[in-house]
Amino acid sequence: MLSKGYSSDFIEKLKSKNEIVSTISKYIHVEKKGRNYWACCPFHSEKTPSFCINEYDQYYHCFGCKESGDVITFIMKYENLDYPEAVEELAKNAGMELPKYSGDEKFLERKKEKDELLSILNLAREHYKANIYLKEAKPAQDYIKLRGLGRHELEDFEIGYSLNYSDLVNYLTEKGKKLEDIKKAGLIESGNKGGYYDVLAGRLIFPIVNASGDCIAFSARDLTGKSMAKYKNTPSTPVFDKSRTVYAINLVKKEKQANGIPNIIIVEGQIDVIAMHKAGFKQTVACLGTAFTYEHARELKRYSENIVLCFDGDFAGIKASLRAIPILETAGLNVKVAMLPDGKDPDEFLKEFGADKLKELLEKAVPATDFKILSVKKKYNISNPAEKAKFVAEALEVLRGLTSETEKDVYLKVVKDISGVPLDVLRRDLLGKAVEEKKEESVIKPLNVSTKALSYILACMLHRKDFVEIKFDLSKLIEDQNQKALYSLIKERESEGKELHVTTVFDYFDVDNLPEIKDIINYNFEEIKDEKQYFEECLWLVVESYLKDRQAKLTTMFKEASSQEERKKILEELNRITKQVKNKNLEDFNA
Numbered sequence: 001m002l003s004k005g006y007s008s009d010f011i012e013k014l015k016s017k018n019e020i021v022s023t024i025s026k027y028i029h030v031e032k033k034g035r036n037y038w039a040c041c042p043f044h045s046e047k048t049p050s051f052c053i054n055e056y057d058q059y060y061h062c063f064g065c066k067e068s069g070d071v072i073t074f075i076m077k078y079e080n081l082d083y084p085e086a087v088e089e090l091a092k093n094a095g096m097e098l099p100k101y102s103g104d105e106k107f108l109e110r111k112k113e114k115d116e117l118l119s120i121l122n123l124a125r126e127h128y129k130a131n132i133y134l135k136e137a138k139p140a141q142d143y144i145k146l147r148g149l150g151r152h153e154l155e156d157f158e159i160g161y162s163l164n165y166s167d168l169v170n171y172l173t174e175k176g177k178k179l180e181d182i183k184k185a186g187l188i189e190s191g192n193k194g195g196y197y198d199v200l201a202g203r204l205i206f207p208i209v210n211a212s213g214d215c216i217a218f219s220a221r222d223l224t225g226k227s228m229a230k231y232k233n234t235p236s237t238p239v240f241d242k243s244r245t246v247y248a249i250n251l252v253k254k255e256k257q258a259n260g261i262p263n264i265i266i267v268e269g270q271i272d273v274i275a276m277h278k279a280g281f282k283q284t285v286a287c288l289g290t291a292f293t294y295e296h297a298r299e300l301k302r303y304s305e306n307i308v309l310c311f312d313g314d315f316a317g318i319k320a321s322l323r324a325i326p327i328l329e330t331a332g333l334n335v336k337v338a339m340l341p342d343g344k345d346p347d348e349f350l351k352e353f354g355a356d357k358l359k360e361l362l363e364k365a366v367p368a369t370d371f372k373i374l375s376v377k378k379k380y381n382i383s384n385p386a387e388k389a390k391f392v393a394e395a396l397e398v399l400r401g402l403t404s405e406t407e408k409d410v411y412l413k414v415v416k417d418i419s420g421v422p423l424d425v426l427r428r429d430l431l432g433k434a435v436e437e438k439k440e441e442s443v444i445k446p447l448n449v450s451t452k453a454l455s456y457i458l459a460c461m462l463h464r465k466d467f468v469e470i471k472f473d474l475s476k477l478i479e480d481q482n483q484k485a486l487y488s489l490i491k492e493r494e495s496e497g498k499e500l501h502v503t504t505v506f507d508y509f510d511v512d513n514l515p516e517i518k519d520i521i522n523y524n525f526e527e528i529k530d531e532k533q534y535f536e537e538c539l540w541l542v543v544e545s546y547l548k549d550r551q552a553k554l555t556t557m558f559k560e561a562s563s564q565e566e567r568k569k570i571l572e573e574l575n576r577i578t579k580q581v582k583n584k585n586l587e588d589f590n591a
Contacts, residue, residue, distance in 0.1 A: 004083055004507070005103020011072075011507055014087065017094035020058045020071045020503070027078055027302060042078060042301065043067045045330040047403070057463075058503035061522045068522050070506040078302075080244070080295075082107055110238065113184075117239050118214050120177050120185045125215040127171050128160025128205040137161045139223045140204050148351070153274050156251060160205035162220065165197040186217065186234035200232065206270045208233075208240070208288065209250040211302075216240045219247070219270055219288060231269070233288055242288045244295035248273050249303075255282040256303050263306035265338075265362065267346050268320065275347040276310075279355040281362075284310075292324040297331035306334045308365050313340030318375055325368045326401075336365035339374075369411055372398045377418055392419050396430050450545040453538035454483055455516065459523035460535050461490050462502065467532040470539065472589055477546045482514050543589055547577050 004011075021037050024030060030039040030053060041051035044065040051062045061068040069077070075086040084101050091098045101108065131137055132144075132154065140161035144154070153159070162168060172182050179196055182188050188196040203220035210216050217240040219233045233242060247270055255261055261283040267273055269286055276284035283304070287296055300307065307328050311317035321337050328335045338361050340349055350358055366374070376394045380387040395415045402408050412430065416423050454477075460468050475491075478484040489508060493500040502521055509517045528534050554574050561567045580589060 005101040005107075006084075006087060006099060008507060010099055011087075012504070014090055014094065014096060015058060015071055015503055017096060018071050018090045019055075020060065020074070021053055021055050023071050023090075023093075024053055024060065024074055027074075040332055041065060041067065042298070042332075045332045047332075054502065057501045059506065059521070063524075066518075066522070068518060069511065070503040073506060073511075078298075082110075084111070114239050116181055117185045117237060118216070120172060120182055120187070121215040121217070121239070123172060123175055123177070124168060124185075124187055124218070125158060125160065125207045127168060128162060128207070128218075129158050131161045131163050131167075132159060134161075134163070136163050139202075143204060143221075143223055147271060147275075147347075149274060149278070153278055156277065157248070157270075157274055158207045158209070158215075160207070162198050162200045162203050162205055165201040168198040168200075169196050184237065186237050186240070199234070203232065206247075208245060208247060210245070211249050211253050211299075213250055214239075216245065217242075221270075241295075243291075243293045244299060245288060246296055246299050247286045247288055248277070249285055249299060251277065252283055252285055252303055261304055263308050263336075264300050264304045265308045265310050266300075266324070267310050268312055268317070269345075272346040275350050279350050279358065281355075281358070292320070292327050294327055294331060297328050297333060300328075301331055301333055305332070306336075308336050308338055308362055310338040310340065310346055310362065310365075312345040313342050317345075318378075321371065322375060325372070329368065335368040337368065337371040338362045338365040339371070369398065369402065369407070370414070373411065373414060373418070382419060388419055388421075392421055392426070392429070395419075396426065399430055450477075450542050451480055451483070451516070453541040454478060454480070455520050456523065456528075456538045457535065457542065458483060458486055458490070459520045459525075460531070462486070462500065462505070462520060463523070463525075464499065465531060465535070467535060471586075474542075477542050480516060482509065482517055483520075485509070486517060486520065540584055540586060543586060544581060544584075547581050547589075551577050551581075 006014075021030065024037075024039070028039045028042050028051075030037045031049070032038075035056070037053040037055060038049040039051045039053070040046050040049050041062040041064055043062065044067075046064055050064040051060065053060045059068065059070050060074060067077070072083065072086050072090065075081060075089055076083060079086065079089065081089065084103065084107055088098055132140055144159070149159070169179075169182070169188055172187075173179065179188070183190075183196065187199060189199050191197050200218060200220040202224050203222055206219045206221070207215045208217040208219055217234045217237070219231060221231055222229065234240065236242065252261065252264060263283060265276065265281055265284040267276060267284055267286050273284050273286045276282075285300070309321045309324060311320045317340070325335050325337075340346065340361070344352070346358070349361075373395050376391055376398065379394075380391040382388050382391060392415065395418075399408050399411050399415070402411070408430065412423060412426050415421070415426055419426075457470075457474070475484055475487055478487060486505070486509070489505070490500050505511065505517070505521060511518050511521065525531060551574065554570050554577070558567055558570045558574070561570060579585070
């Protein structure tokens with residue numbers, strides 16, 4: 001077994017208590033078809049399910065993007081965890097006591113560092129929260145009243161205040177925290193005259209909390225009016241990466257568990273999120289002043305497949321929506337856009353029109369393609385022939401991105417209604433432009449004939465094909481060390497009277513980095529017309545390759561032999577091998 005820090009007995013028990021179908025079902029929708037379960041792959045965008053979960057052998061494979069693994073691998077990839085972290089998560093789910101980890105020392109160091117940073121950040125959160133009620137926090141209290149935030153919002157979002165440059169430093173060092181670790185958490189910097197200062201001094205504090213409830217960073221609003229940056233986030237750290245962090249995801253998780261959510265609403269900033277929650281839209285989140293990423297989309301997909309973008313009703317808001325849509329769609333999410341009036345953000349809209357009006361606006365949210373076409377329309381004066389032509393060209397470019405011919409046809413009629421250009425002309429222009437696709441070049445070196453044949457043989461053995469029968473030891477014929485190790489594992493389980501389930505292979509091999517093992521696990525038997533005949537042909541190919549190699553070596557030995565007796569023995573073996581090769585005789589073969 002790979003040195004992964006836990007015993008094989010513990011991992012086997014862990015997997016048995018975290019059955020793969022029920023575990024994956026907590027994250028994505030799966031359906032049973034035939035003997036297996038199927039889903040749309042969570043690791044790439046698709047509309048037709050190609051993600052297959054094999055219940056008997058407890059592993060998954062996507063026929064689209066080729067991802068595969070066991071229940072531990074799935075948690076690692078979906079939750080973005082290291083191996084020990086995924087094991088810890090599954091042990092928690094199963095109510096199992098986690099044994100001491102004895103693997104990679106570097107992981108233990110990273111975990112210790114992360115734990116200390118989280119401890120510091122969580123202490124800072126509590127300190128800032130306590131400050132908000134002090135008389136010295138009047139600037140923060142005045143701002144909170146101005147924005148109409150009440151006790152519920154303060155508690156739900158754990159809003160705090162940084163009193164000055166030194167208060168936090170003194171508090172954390174009194175708690176036994178080291179200055180270098182507090183700096184590593186992104187909370188302090190060294191001053192020009194020596195010493196350290198709170199980088200968020202004089203600001204209203206918004207803790208950034210992950211789905212597990214840990215504070216991982218802070219976002220803070222300037223209240224002095226002296227800073228160039230109105231909002232400031234603490235920097236990236238080993239526990240905080242803003243390109244994958246969603247603000248208020250912890251509250252959305254809580255709401256989903258308590259009441260369920262129909263969708264997730266994305267707005268632009270923290271105050272908008274808080275205002276939306278206050279108005280009853282508790283499924284609202286925001287990113288942190290950064291471009292929307294695929295990692296953000298994957299985090300959101302854990303809680304809902306339906307997204308409503310509700311960005312500010314200005315040019316920047318439209319651009320932000322147009323950038324986010326393809327990323328969300330690539331992650332397999334259903335996207336709609338709620339279009340706010342020009343110049344309004346969600347907080348302002350709620351103050352002016354109220355929650356009921358916003359609810360109406362959200363219910364009228366348009367699908368992403370409609371929004372794209374309407375956004376193009378806004379750019380041009382359709383009554384001007386030159387601008388109308390530009391509108392049509394850009395609108396057709398939007399339609400070329402659609403995969404469904406039905407969708408294209410439906411939206412062609414929308415473009416026709418806006419532009420007045422006849423449908424047949426639009427259709428001709430849409431189909432007339434060729435789309436060039438770059439084919440991804442393979443970087444995998446081709447395997448030799450014997451190795452390919454062995455892949456099939458080992459796949460048949462691993463997947464327990466009933467026609468498999470080999471009367472000799474295959475190990476001496478296998479050159480690839482990983483294939484040889486897999487063969488030994490199969491034979492070892494066989495000698496113990498046990499079946500080797502595919503899920504166990506992931507415990508012994510780093511499958512993601514071993515394409516030869518991955519190909520065996522996920523062998524596509526559907527391409528083989530007669531599996532038994534092909535197995536026998538592959539077996540002979542491997543034996544023939546071995547025999548011919550042996551022939552070449554014996555011929556060299558014959559030429560170099562110093563005695564007649566030695567030449568005679570070599571010649572006898574050469575004749576026997578030549579006869580075996582000619583007759584394709586496996587019965588008398590013995591490596």
